[in-house]
């Protein structure tokens with residue numbers, strides 16, 4: 202990979218089965234995986250190639266079910282491609298399926314330490330940020346409450362507060378902000394802007410054109426699992442609107 206790229210995606214493809222919960226089963230892990238598409242399988246993404254330089258902010262657009270979240274999961278390396286390669290040279294803070302990494306039976310406090318710890322923060326570093334993370338989420342009264350007893354909005358708040366405080370250079374944001382109330386969303390937008398100003402690399406999946414224009418300079422347009430356009434965000438939105446706009 203060219204050293205100036207922090208992410209390199211080459212001819213990446215990922216296929217899913219329509220009728221199973223997961224894209225992989227145990228047997229697949231140990232068998233030579235055939236390139237042939239089996240009955241009931243489809244390619245959620247195929248022949249996708251692009252490179253990203255540090256500090257770029259990329260908006261991912263496309264209709265529902267066209268592979269946007271799947272693309273972010275490839276970059277987060279929570280999914281592995283069935284074809285091609287995905288190379289990610291730096292750590293990733295994934296604000297996707299945001300509450301997924303949190304453990305319901307653990308308290309808010311324990312979840313903060315667990316998540317930040319898994320992303321390489323030391324206990325001392327977390328101690329230092331803990332109060333700020335809780336204040337950002339505005340859940341001071343629930344620090345010792347099991348995570349599962351929080352409201353769904355509160356779960357997203359604390360998850361956003363922690364993950365956006367990680368020091369990972371690459372940030373992935375996937376529609377999580379749709380859940381919070383307006384005041385919290387505005388706070389999240391300010392945090393994202395700060396991260397961008399600090400030179401982080403951003404992937405942003407959104408159906409909101411204003412947000413895409415606000416945060417992103419480059420756009421990736423996915424349609425039917427293919428990357429149909431990779432261009433400045435204004436051009437990508439123009440094409441998307443021409444294809445599907447009202």
Ligand SMILES: Nc1ncnc2c1ncn2[C@@H]1O[C@H](COP(=O)(O)OP(=O)(O)OP(=O)(O)O)[C@@H](O)[C@H]1O
Nearest residue numbers: 217218222223224245264265266267268269270271
């Ligand atoms: N784990 C999975 N197993 C099977 N199919 C999956 C899985 N994850 C995603 N899919 C399918 O892959 C396709 C792409 O899904 P994806 O979530 O990437 O779309 P999206 O563009 O993010 O959509 P939206 O705008 O609705 O969030 C869809 O048809 C979806 O049903």
